Amino acid sequence: MTAVVPTRSPTGSRPSGRGSTRRFRRLSRSGMAGCFAAALLVMVVLDQWLGLNVALYVAGTVAVGTALVYGVSRSLEGPRTAKDRLVTCLVYSAFGLAMVPLLSLAYEVIRRGVERLDGQFFTWSLLGVLGEGGGAYHAIMGTLVITALTTLISVPIGLMTAVYLVEYGSGRLKKAITFLVDVMTGIPSIVAGLFAYALFVIFFGPGVRLGIAGAVALSVLMIPVVVRSAEEVLKLVPNDLREASYALGVPKWRTILKVVIPTAIAGLATGVTLAIARVIGETAPLLVTVGIANATNFDPFDGRMATLPVYAFYQLTQPGVPPEFAIDRAWTAALILIALVMGLNVIARLISRLFAPKPGR
């Protein structure tokens, strides 16, 4: 807990005794700690009777402690400060509560995932594997191929749209595109998958499963992310640079290519990396467009491919007869997926930190 109502004037109303005619008592930091210690004691006593689990222990301590703080503060400091302290406690607990899923998820995925995190997992496919062993080589390759293809489709479209919005666009068209990009960000991933399927069915007939269809579906999800981030970054490029370039007689398109984009390149790379991180874990669109395969397939224009998220899904939901081997593989796939996403996020932050243009003075 932070200091005692630090937003009030720090010295003036301090109840130091000297100089103040009115005595006002305040709950010190150790007093608050004491309240929670007392709450913990209450829970220890309760535990003897009821036998609590960890979650109830923590929740009970926080709840009783908060109530004690409120009660003590109310009698010492009056109702307004008491309410303030109550809210402070609630807000801190809310943050703590949000950390529970994050930590438990990370712990659970790592604990179950390391079980099969071995060389075989990265070098074997599932071709002819029944039960033990096998790996996700084919799924990892499939994810890489499809993600690369998605990036190849999305980045030019997204980047050019951002260039249009920042450098050229005006009036109603710009407004409409900005708005639609915003709305596109919210398209459910499964709908993007259905769209790609509906598109490819027209050319290839019912039941089509192609890697490229998956890439199209993911592009629908990735393009708006690229546009938004690129737009933000391009807007940050100072106008002086553009004007200096025009003054030298450089045409606008060369100014954009040689001045604006190189200035913004760190931010653009960060945005693209984050956009890749956003789509690499998508499962639903690939489930309906690419399907699953047991063998390695590098050709996105020829039939089904395995991808890491879909692989994880099927290994968990259709594990086969001794289920534990497939379920272990599913968790390892989930672990790799999280590692990929987190790795991309870290790379994005590194790019923006290392290559950001230093603000000139």
Next chain:
Amino acid sequence: MTSTSSSRPVLRRGDRVFAGTAKGAGILIMLILAGVTVFLVVEAAPALTAPAEDIPGGDGLASYIAPLLFGTLLAAVIALALATPLAVAIALFITQYAPRRLAQGLGYVVDLLAAIPSIVYGFWGVFWLAPKMVPFYRWLEDNLGFIPLFAGPTSATGRTMLTAGLVLAIMILPIISAIAREVFRQTPTLHREAALALGATRWEMIRMAVLPYGSSGVIGGAMLGLGRALGETMAIALVLSVSGGITFNLISSGNPSTIAANVALQFPESSGIDVNTLIASGLVLFVITFAVNMGARAIVNRRAEFSGAGS
């Protein structure tokens, strides 16, 4: 934005080509959105015109989609009801309570929740959360069973509508809290200091200056979260144990599915008219999320304009 005032711009070919490409990319985005609608309608059309007994379930399209739609809305509403207060509290913690130096780092930590793929949430929901919720559901059934929501009988696996809503709530938490954080941070310092100068406690300052200023932003953020929750697929597909139709019973094992989860689970095994039916349900989902997102963006954008002009 730039070069608006040259009297006679010399249009070079490179310029024209580049500008055309940029504009074309922008228009392509509009075409993609239109294409999503058109292709979904085209592929959904056979299901719309098919006789009722050909649709899975045998009672026609409307009664096939109705329970799914109900499940979708129910799960999303639970998620929203759980996530919004928590997200606002977290945003307040980060912007108003946490030490300034830590605030940005803590923001990143909350954003990490958004980076986790939804299928991993599904794994976590099935193996960690659901079993841990069972005793709590038992308690609910025993003590609050008179409320129809908790009538039971309690599911033994914990894979219930309430668990699904809880997982969804965690997934939309970072979205709502990111937007709430943004608007709370923009509260004019003068308002805050004025409140404090009048002797307000921190909570009174927040209630008088921060919350009124940020309320429309929070509403917009909550609607964005709702849009996300409506379309969330894999977590629900894994966590929710589906059987039965429309029910408000949140803790039993008979739950309606959601549109997105139903598509994900049924699509790979479907063929013929079943596929068209699933696409028709996807179209319904698309229309709903589109409307929700449009509303949300309108609110958020109007607020942005307002605050840009006002401060």
